[in-house]
Amino acid sequence: MKDFDLIKHQKKFFIISAVIILIGIVFYFINGVNLDVQFSGGTRILIETNGEIDAPKAEAVVEQAIGKSATAQTQKTNNPSEESKTIYMLRLDIASSETLTDEELNTVINTVTENFDVKEGGNVEVVSVEPSIGQETLGNGLKATLIASVLIILYVTWRFSSMHGFAASITALVALVHDILVVFTMYTVFQLPLGEVFISAILTIIGYSLNDTIIIYDRIRENSKLMKKSTLDEIVNTSIKQSLTRTVNTAATTLLTVATLYIFAAVNNISSLMEFALPLMVGFIAGVYSTVFIASQLWLMWRKSTMRRNLKSA
Amino acid sequence: MRKNSVWKLFVVILVIAVFAFLAGNELKKDNVRTGIDIRGGVSAILEPDIAEGSLTDEEITKGLQSAKVILDKRLESRQIYDKSVTIDAVNKRITVEIPWAPGETNFNPQETISELGKTALLTFQEVDTDKIDAKGDFLPTGRIVLQGTQVKDANPGRDPKTNEWVVLLDLDPSGSEAFAEATGRLVGQYIAIFMDDEFISAPRVSQRIEGGSAVITGQADAVEAGQLASTIRSGSLPFRLVATKVDSISPQLGQGAMNVAVTAGIVGFILVCLFMLILYRLPGLLADIGLFALAVLTILSVAWTGISITLPGIGGIILAVGMGVDANCVIFERIKEELRDGKTLRASVDQGFHRAFAAVVDSNVTTMITAVVLYALGSGPIKGFAMTLAIGVAISFVTAVTATKIMLQSVTSVEIAKNKWLYGVK
Numbered sequence: 001m002k003d004f005d006l007i008k009h010q011k012k013f014f015i016i017s018a019v020i021i022l023i024g025i026v027f028y029f030i031n032g033v034n035l036d037v038q039f040s041g042g043t044r045i046l047i048e049t050n051g052e053i054d055a056p057k058a059e060a061v062v063e064q065a066i067g068k069s070a071t072a073q074t075q076k077t078n079n080p081s082e083e084s085k086t087i088y089m090l091r092l093d094i095a096s097s098e099t100l101t102d103e104e105l106n107t108v109i110n111t112v113t114e115n116f117d118v119k120e121g122g123n124v125e126v127v128s129v130e131p132s133i134g135q136e137t138l139g140n141g142l143k144a145t146l147i148a149s150v151l152i153i154l155y156v157t158w159r160f161s162s163m164h165g166f167a168a169s170i171t172a173l174v175a176l177v178h179d180i181l182v183v184f185t186m187y188t189v190f191q192l193p194l195g196e197v198f199i200s201a202i203l204t205i206i207g208y209s210l211n212d213t214i215i216i217y218d219r220i221r222e223n224s225k226l227m228k229k230s231t232l233d234e235i236v237n238t239s240i241k242q243s244l245t246r247t248v249n250t251a252a253t254t255l256l257t258v259a260t261l262y263i264f265a266a267v268n269n270i271s272s273l274m275e276f277a278l279p280l281m282v283g284f285i286a287g288v289y290s291t292v293f294i295a296s297q298l299w300l301m302w303r304k305s306t307m308r309r310n311l312k313s314a
Numbered sequence: 315m316r317k318n319s320v321w322k323l324f325v326v327i328l329v330i331a332v333f334a335f336l337a338g339n340e341l342k343k344d345n346v347r348t349g350i351d352i353r354g355g356v357s358a359i360l361e362p363d364i365a366e367g368s369l370t371d372e373e374i375t376k377g378l379q380s381a382k383v384i385l386d387k388r389l390e391s392r393q394i395y396d397k398s399v400t401i402d403a404v405n406k407r408i409t410v411e412i413p414w415a416p417g418e419t420n421f422n423p424q425e426t427i428s429e430l431g432k433t434a435l436l437t438f439q440e441v442d443t444d445k446i447d448a449k450g451d452f453l454p455t456g457r458i459v460l461q462g463t464q465v466k467d468a469n470p471g472r473d474p475k476t477n478e479w480v481v482l483l484d485l486d487p488s489g490s491e492a493f494a495e496a497t498g499r500l501v502g503q504y505i506a507i508f509m510d511d512e513f514i515s516a517p518r519v520s521q522r523i524e525g526g527s528a529v530i531t532g533q534a535d536a537v538e539a540g541q542l543a544s545t546i547r548s549g550s551l552p553f554r555l556v557a558t559k560v561d562s563i564s565p566q567l568g569q570g571a572m573n574v575a576v577t578a579g580i581v582g583f584i585l586v587c588l589f590m591l592i593l594y595r596l597p598g599l600l601a602d603i604g605l606f607a608l609a610v611l612t613i614l615s616v617a618w619t620g621i622s623i624t625l626p627g628i629g630g631i632i633l634a635v636g637m638g639v640d641a642n643c644v645i646f647e648r649i650k651e652e653l654r655d656g657k658t659l660r661a662s663v664d665q666g667f668h669r670a671f672a673a674v675v676d677s678n679v680t681t682m683i684t685a686v687v688l689y690a691l692g693s694g695p696i697k698g699f700a701m702t703l704a705i706g707v708a709i710s711f712v713t714a715v716t717a718t719k720i721m722l723q724s725v726t727s728v729e730i731a732k733n734k735w736l737y738g739v740k
Binding site: 038066077125131143196208210219243253258261269271307 | 703
């Protein structure tokens with residue numbers, strides 16, 4: 001790699017990211033987001049069945065029938081005194097901010113009746129459910145994230161003071177926001193249900209991306225001391241180049257694990273685990289991309305503009 | 315020349331083997347708890363136990379909302395993060411869903427659920443010496459000296475004199491004042507402590523107690539004291555909730571979710587190990603041993619702390635394993651760089667670890683900061699994620715850095731292990 005010069009292409013990297021994020025925003029305004037029942041609340045439909053039925057299949061069938069995100073579970077009421085009187089129910093939680101119309105309700109019940117062994121004359125119950133992940137959980141989560149960000153800014157500013165830590169910490173956080181937005185794009189474009197699975201995925205991605213950025217910044221920090229005579233451009237280029245093998249190896253190993261999970265989930269038709277593994281893969285790639293092409297480059301721009309200003313004022 | 319220290323390698327492997335044996339035991343006993351999303355659990359409908367017409371609809375709705383917050387807290391104080399507490403505003407009731415306890419498949423969860431529905435109103439009451447029940451315990455008189463709402467904090471502890479388990483209460487200003495006044499007035503008499511009218515203990519007042527602290531004695535062990543303390547901390551419900559229906563439910567993630575997650579986990583783990591072995595040869599093999607230790611210790615800590623593995627938890631574990639692998643990649647690449655610079659093997663290994671150390675520490679510390687803050691302030695799935703992440707990162711630092719370092723330094727003292735090919739360098 002003779003002419004390993006990322007700085008030359010800086011603008012292209014920013015444009016690629018901006019386009020992806022813009023697509024996400026556009027789709028957000030067209031489609032909105034598909035909130036899962038844990039966030040939006042919705043309607044719970046209980047249908048009595050003969051024996052236990054295939055819940056994931058029911059989920060898929062119902063989602064297709066009414067075009068709303070659903071969670072299916074089977075439920076069983078044991079009567080300890082009489083084993084034969086066990087009551088089996090299919091439980092469908094359908095996400096919606098408004099109550100389902102009668103028409104939608106009938107569609108769901110008819111679809112289930114057509115496809116599964118529903119008990120004739122059995123019990124059907126419809127109730128409303130409030131969000132289980134309410135305002136409080138989200139508010140707490142947001143507060144926690146803000147406080148964690150401030151602490152990370154303080155820590156990175158202190159530890160990376162030799163490479164102007166404040167610039168380093170802010171650009172690292174920008175990279176995190178970038179990764180979240182990229183994953184968000186995936187959710188708005190493919191209308192994946194936004195629920196507890198999303199929270200798990202996003203938190204994992206944030207951690208991964210932060211780790212990745214810190215490792216590269218460490219190299220820049222070290223090279224800033226070793227390469228006193230070089231320009232900032234050279235330092236950043238060299239640092240990224242030196243850690244390239246590690247970046248590729250780590251990314252490949254983690255992607256391998258998550259891809260394994262995705263494949264197993266896909267083969268066994270577990271949509272929820274697919275919905276977890278897919279954003280992780282996208283997020284991990286975004287995390288590596290943002291470290292090399294966004295965080296490091298932004299840091300470089302920041303430093304150069306500060307130096308220019310200092311020169312002028314001097 | 316370094317002394318032959320190959321014995322260190324065997325010590326590390328022996329230690330890992332012991333942990334592996336322990337972990338295997340925990341798995342056999344089914345002590346690793348998996349969450350409601352993966353394994354299913356119990357769903358109960360709780361209805362407020364109030365007299366018809368005693369509260370308006372609005373009051374009930376408000377009561378249910380504050381009940382949800384308290385139920386969430388109560389469950390979290392028992393390490394159950396994967397629960398869902400939802401309000402059914404139309405039918406005026408609450409649905410609580412909790413995972414099976416470890417080892418349970420088809421038990422009667424009535425006990426846990428009815429425990430949960432208790433109002434948990436703590437009261438300190440004056441007693442009438444002639445009002446006692448068959449067991450000789452005092453009956454509640456309704457002359458309340460102090461109640462749960464006046465308690466700022468409650469913690470389990472031990473009485474230094476009797477060595478008995480107690481719950482230490484920290485009272486708020488109004489509580490301290492009331493308690494000081496009452497203890498001053500009732501010197502030589504008893505004050506009985508009740509939880510929902512259930513008698514707990516009745517200490518005799520020996521002197522006026524100032525300073526805003528009170529003690530509940532008579533706890534059988536640490537567990538009982540801890541549970542009582544956490545129940546008091548969580549606050550009391552506006553009304554008693556009774557379970558009207560208890561069902562078992564299948565996993566939210568789908569019936570086969572657990573098998574798929576476990577199989578994918580094992581296959582993914584093997585793939586990562588192979589990958590590390592091919593990429594880094596001898597150090598890769600040692601990193602694999604470290605990864606095995608990480609897996610074993612994660613299983614043990616999950617079993618011992620009693621937390622349950624949920625999807626957010628799996629996210630935390632994936633991240634911890636990823637960071638462990640990354641730490642190894644960073645270190646081994648550094649060693650290769652040093653070797654290419656023509657340094658000796660021993661110097662390269664030492665330098666590699668030394669120069670990679672700052673990077674690994676910084677990335678682990680930032681992750682730990684995130685995990686601790688999310689644990690302290692988050693709730694529900696966020697807390698579950700933070701818990702496994704914190705545990706995982708702490709373990710992965712030890713296995714990927716410390717254990718691998720000892721093993722690698724020990725191996726490089728052996729003559730046959732000095733071939734540079736083994737380190738991926740020509």
